[in-house]
Amino acid sequence: MRLHGKGRALSERVDISELTAEVRRLAAKRDAVVLAHNYQRPEVQDAADFVGDSLGLARQAALAQARTIVFAGVRFMAETAKILAPDRAVLMPEVGAGCPMADMITAEQALAFKQAHPGVPLVTYVNSSAEVKAVSDVCCTSANAIEVVRSLGVGRVLFAPDRNLAAWVASRVPEVEVIAWDGFCPAHEQVTAEALLAQKQEHPEAEVLAHPECRPEVLALADAVLSTSGMLRYAAASASEEFIVVTEEGLLHGLAKAAPGKRFYGLHPAVLCPNMKLTTLAKVRDCLRDGTGAVEVPDEVRIKAAQAVERMVAIG
Numbered sequence: 001m002r003l004h005g006k007g008r009a010l011s012e013r014v015d016i017s018e019l020t021a022e023v024r025r026l027a028a029k030r031d032a033v034v035l036a037h038n039y040q041r042p043e044v045q046d047a048a049d050f051v052g053d054s055l056g057l058a059r060q061a062a063l064a065q066a067r068t069i070v071f072a073g074v075r076f077m078a079e080t081a082k083i084l085a086p087d088r089a090v091l092m093p094e095v096g097a098g099c100p101m102a103d104m105i106t107a108e109q110a111l112a113f114k115q116a117h118p119g120v121p122l123v124t125y126v127n128s129s130a131e132v133k134a135v136s137d138v139c140c141t142s143a144n145a146i147e148v149v150r151s152l153g154v155g156r157v158l159f160a161p162d163r164n165l166a167a168w169v170a171s172r173v174p175e176v177e178v179i180a181w182d183g184f185c186p187a188h189e190q191v192t193a194e195a196l197l198a199q200k201q202e203h204p205e206a207e208v209l210a211h212p213e214c215r216p217e218v219l220a221l222a223d224a225v226l227s228t229s230g231m232l233r234y235a236a237a238s239a240s241e242e243f244i245v246v247t248e249e250g251l252l253h254g255l256a257k258a259a260p261g262k263r264f265y266g267l268h269p270a271v272l273c274p275n276m277k278l279t280t281l282a283k284v285r286d287c288l289r290d291g292t293g294a295v296e297v298p299d300e301v302r303i304k305a306a307q308a309v310e311r312m313v314a315i316g
């Protein structure tokens with residue numbers, strides 16, 4: 001039985017290395033750059049040209065020289081790439097990969113939110129549809145939300161769709177009143193303070209790194225609240241050897257690479273984004289081979305959304 005297990009693990013590794021080689025060969029043939037989010041499957045991250053957080057990947061898309069961008073992530077990220085690089089083909093290996101938080105506000109709802117608060121700017125988290133971005137004043141990511149709100153120089157902002165990121169920003173920028181939309185990430189929302197306290201008891205020396213999509217009572221227990229790439233940089237630079245990581249478990253792969261030898265603990269139950277896991281290496285290969293999964297944003301939406309998104313990539 002053990003021999004069988006070892007043999008199977010080996011054949012999986014061979015499959016992955018063959019698929020990775022195919023992905024790289026097809027990317028060169030198609031003149032494509034492969035971008036992958038930090039929550040993607042390890043083998044997808046390892047086959048990509050760039051791995052990053054929403055802000056880093058948006059900036060990579062804006063700079064892309066290649067004719068095609070293959071986006072291993074979720075729809076709002078690929079749409080953001082298309083908004084920033086309209087003359088490039090943007091392909092999603094899995095077109096069904098969405099973000100439930102992004103679906104928690106429509107453009108009509110965003111407009112009504114603004115109309116109920118005349119003159120108050122709408123700051124929209126990048127985890128939103130292109131249509132919602134098009135009616136927003138500025139977008140932000142988890143990496144620059146605080147700086148974006150500060151940059152507006154106003155006393156009140158509307159913030160959509162993430163109520164937890166909004167509460168985090170409000171706690172860090174107390175001079176600004178933040179009026180939040182009632183959306184959330186189902187994966188981060190299920191993290192409880194009790195689950196985190198249990199891990200802290202198991203690993204009392206560990207620093208706690210948490211994503212701002214977590215609830216306020218969870219963030220109150222963290223040593224650092226950071227975007228996914230912020231966590232990679234923090235873990236590499238910190239003197240600590242152990243970390244409890246309060247975000248989607250795909251980040252553990254990048255953390256092990258960014259800070260080799262350090263120890264990283266997830267939570268029980270694990271924080272999982274099923275949409276992020278829909279993209280497989282075989283789908284990345286198929287997309288590169290067949291040119292499928294094109295992401296389109298109609299011009300009238302794209303041009304308006306670009307103003308809010310371009311402001312976002314310029315800040316922080």
Ligand code: 13P
Pocket residue numbers: 038052053054055127141142143185211213226227228229
């Ligand atoms: P980051 O921009 O921090 O990578 O977060 C994206 C996301 O969807 C978190 O759930």
Ligand code: SF4
Pocket residue numbers: 074098099100101102127185186187188213248273275276
């Ligand atoms: Fe959306 Fe949450 Fe998944 Fe991020 S982790 S893509 S916010 S559902």
